[in-house]
Amino acid sequence: MNEHTSTSRRDFLLAGFATAAAVGCSDSTNPFTPEMAVAPSGEKVKLLSVTGEIIEVDKAFLKPVPDVPQLSNAEERKGIPGKKFVMVIDLARCKNLRKCQSACNHMHRVHSGQNWIKVLSMQDGEHTAPYWQPTTCMHCDEPPCVKVCPVDATFKRQDGLVLIDSDRCIGCRFCMAACPYSTRVFNWGDPGVTADVADQHYSCETSMPQKKGTVGKCDFCPDMTRRNELPHCVSACPNGVFFFGDMNEDSVSNGAETFRFSDLIKDKAGYRLMEDLGTKPSVYYLPPVNRNFPYESGL
């Protein structure tokens, strides 16, 4: 009996370290302190230890990591220092595949039927050429939505992003009325996320989990940016329509190609939507000239 207990304790400690290593958690406090005695189930699980050995641990000793927010709300509201994010959308390359949309919807668990990215069929005048225009949140430098929010639930960060704190949003929808780009969606009912996502701690950077009675929108995926990866729409587009980058570094990339932002805008005559409203968007469009695909191919 005595021997058995000591074995299981060793097993337990191993499991603790191994799982901690597996999830990359470097917290000094061990979240695996047993609250109650756990009986071994006899079923073993293989894990990779810190030193690179494969070890076996009894399944009964495995516990999920408690939901600890990676970043505090204050840090999420401040933004990534020294950055000024910018997106360039090349309309000459878009053929309405909507891979951006489905990747975005999937990764952010957007309620079915709603979209954070919309691909609009545009025609500016009677005799002008139609084209496909993907629209994200413009992350305006003079954001009308932030101006009207009564509780600072939608805010502008120092890195240029406009994000939403769904734990604070009161659901008045003034921001939706204020946004001239109609970019915002509302969780009218239950957002319909799976239980594992719903139980997570809300993060302004992942905009997840969506909450009933609050507003949502494109967030430029700052969680990906922190890992030096591109937003989901950028990497999902097979035609390289989206370029994402940092204005301070003056570079934007769609994954395959990287351009100097200022050169790209200069050479291709980039523009922003509804410049006359004074919202100063962070999304630039390159006009649909010398197109890769005819408009009709996207119908």
Add this chain to the structure above:
Amino acid sequence: MENITTLTSEQITKDLMPQQFGRNGKIWVAILVLICLIGAYAYYLQLKDGLIVTNMRDYVSWGIYISNFVFFVAISLVGSLITAVFRLANVEWSTPLTRIAEIIAVSAITFASLIIIVDMGRPERLLNLFAYGRIQSPIMWDVIVITTYLFISILLLYIPLLPDLKIMGEQDTKGPKWLKKFYRFLGSFWKGNPAQEKISNKSITILCILIIPVAFCIHTVTSWLFATTYRPGWDSTNFGAYFISGAFLVGAGAVVTAMFVVRKMYSLEKYITEEHFDKMGKIVVLLALLYLYFNVNEYLVPAFKMKKAEEGHLDELFTGQFAPLFWFAILVGMVIPILVLVTKKGRKPLPMFITGIMVVVGAWFKRYLIVTPTLLHPFLPMTNVPENFKHYFPSWEEWAIALGSLSGALLIITFFVRIFPIIPIQETITQQNEKATS
């Protein structure tokens, strides 16, 4: 007015005492309570499932809750008009109407606050407005001015009520004991001595001066909830004045309707005379002309230019799906009342009552037309959304809640009329004595 001067104070007191509900009164209350209960049930469903029970969606994100809110704020402005403006202008004939106007103001502004909470996606986070409030947001301005207006209106209702409470408490009528206690609880400190009267008169004057800018604020700020956005139909510098003129019109319409009903139910022909209707009729004409003027500004100027963004919106109003409602609101809410009330015969009580209802109903739909059609005309095309996002017609829950709030406001007014003298007793006596001595 001449016939009042022949009455004794005892007669006036007896005439103006609140009376118990008759059969019609009971049916009226029962219907209102029933509508309120259905509304409460609909709100329970909304709390349970979220705003999904409404037919608002991502484009039409504000529906009849918000238009109902604007309607309530509008109608509440009449308190400041009849009580404050007339008092400061020494308009004596308005005395019997002040309390009617003031209770309409109080009940409407109360339900304006409630209906805006109903519209919130997370009503349980209401206190976030105080914990994290941003003074830059027009919603905060609205919260501040509406609360201020509510308190000033309650005081303007309460202070002139004090002498009447004393009379009510002293009367040996057969009324229930608790009611007597209630009167004494509310006004036992009122002795009616000259010192108190002086304070009371001074306070009323101060409140009357205060309430006018606050009243202008509540409706101007409410109009700014729309005018501070970029949307066609809302992006207008005309909006504050446009809203305020419309508010005075609907409030005056409501007072006309209420004074007809109260007069009929309590047989107050001696106090609310045909002369009152005649004078109110002229005021309604003036206000309707003013509102019509602002409507011409609001629609003709953009229609002359027909900017691309405005075009779809205006076409929809003038000739499209909202045209019947739009012309109904203009004709029934403004033009027909003007045509009826400019004639002497039109200002008799019954035609006044009918035009009063027309003004109020027209005004309710007018608010709907201000809120919803604009939202159906965003700058960027409505694509990649389910079909039902592109239309709006309120769900039964929305109708039930909106009608429930209207019934609730009427219920407050009804109970007030049942419990308190709707025409100020003491003021009527004083005014009559002054007339007699002069």
